[in-house]
Amino acid sequence: MNATKHEVLQSNYLETSYFHDNVDSSEYIIEVKNLEKYFNGFKAVDGINFKIRKGELFSLLGPNGAGKSTTIRMLTTVLKPTSGDARISEYSLKREKNNIKSLIGVCPQENIVFDALTAEDNVEFVGRMHGMSADDVKERSKVLLEKMNIAGRKKPAKTFSGGMKRRLSLAMSLVHQPEILFLDEPTAGLDPQARRIVWDFIHELKTTGMTIILTTHDMAEADALSDHLAIIDHGKVIACGTVDDIKRSSDNGNVIEISFFSREELIKAKQQLEHVDSVKQIICGENNKLTISFAGGAKGFKRDILNRLESFKTLHFREDSLEEIFLKLTGRELREN
Ligand SMILES: Nc1ncnc2c1ncn2[C@@H]1O[C@H](COP(=O)(O)OP(=O)(O)OP(=O)(O)O)[C@@H](O)[C@H]1O
Numbered sequence: 001m002n003a004t005k006h007e008v009l010q011s012n013y014l015e016t017s018y019f020h021d022n023v024d025s026s027e028y029i030i031e032v033k034n035l036e037k038y039f040n041g042f043k044a045v046d047g048i049n050f051k052i053r054k055g056e057l058f059s060l061l062g063p064n065g066a067g068k069s070t071t072i073r074m075l076t077t078v079l080k081p082t083s084g085d086a087r088i089s090e091y092s093l094k095r096e097k098n099n100i101k102s103l104i105g106v107c108p109q110e111n112i113v114f115d116a117l118t119a120e121d122n123v124e125f126v127g128r129m130h131g132m133s134a135d136d137v138k139e140r141s142k143v144l145l146e147k148m149n150i151a152g153r154k155k156p157a158k159t160f161s162g163g164m165k166r167r168l169s170l171a172m173s174l175v176h177q178p179e180i181l182f183l184d185e186p187t188a189g190l191d192p193q194a195r196r197i198v199w200d201f202i203h204e205l206k207t208t209g210m211t212i213i214l215t216t217h218d219m220a221e222a223d224a225l226s227d228h229l230a231i232i233d234h235g236k237v238i239a240c241g242t243v244d245d246i247k248r249s250s251d252n253g254n255v256i257e258i259s260f261f262s263r264e265e266l267i268k269a270k271q272q273l274e275h276v277d278s279v280k281q282i283i284c285g286e287n288n289k290l291t292i293s294f295a296g297g298a299k300g301f302k303r304d305i306l307n308r309l310e311s312f313k314t315l316h317f318r319e320d321s322l323e324e325i326f327l328k329l330t331g332r333e334l335r336e337n
């Protein structure tokens, strides 16, 4: 992909992103404005902007080193931004970070678990730090540890597997029932069963109206959980919106293959489709087959293609995956370092 096409593609995504819609800004619980972070002259976060609606799950998706954790660490007041600001609820990150601390729960990428304490004592310790009463904290700890499938263990956390520590960290971030929850790679290192427990739990949290921000480099996770997501690369947001928005604004990646009973049928269909805006390319193949590059997404498919076909033998539609979109935007695989 050459640089010009790359830039055009990126600007398509940003134009269709929800920065430019007409939603009243009071709907947003978080607004990130030109946030930047330098480490000794190296720009880890490069002037990023995004907005998060109250009660939604917003993912930051990007490869290793993209700047996800640095962004989360700034928003959770652990790291001071080099420049820029964010509004979190009614508070400015720059000027009122102490007010922000009590609103948020944080599960950092590296587990912060006290090895000498039991799971219960770990959760209770965090609860007491947040000023909860002994009774409240006991009750809450029991519920959370049961949900995380690590209740009733009397041994200290140093005997826990990595996956158990991860789930304990998650419970610790939730003890004070925060309004806003930050999860940095919540399922990293979990086996599929534990990952499912965490996904189900995150779905359940969403029903309580909690706003959740998570980072991941797992496409399936971003796809399964996000209301909106920002794709981050080299410290910049390169696409933002719902998974569907991002797929819909994909350049020409959706592929439709249609085969016909006769050449006449094929020619007729080609004439019907070649002037449709969302059809980017039509290739006539052997065995009366048309291969179409289509930019309309699954929703536009019926309107733009299916309704225009009088007859066909077989039809196969494939939407671009997030993985393919990421590849087009960055020219790199997501898992590459
Ligand atoms: N404290 C630090 N000092 C110097 N460089 C740092 C520091 N923290 C992060 N970086 C660098 O900033 C860049 C972004 O790092 P960050 O941890 O935010 O990426 P990430 O998207 O969370 O990656 P991963 O998926 O591996 O967790 C990386 O190049 C990293 O090496």
Ligand SMILES: [Mg+2]
Binding pocket: 068, 069, 070, 109, 184
């Ligand atoms: Mg990280």
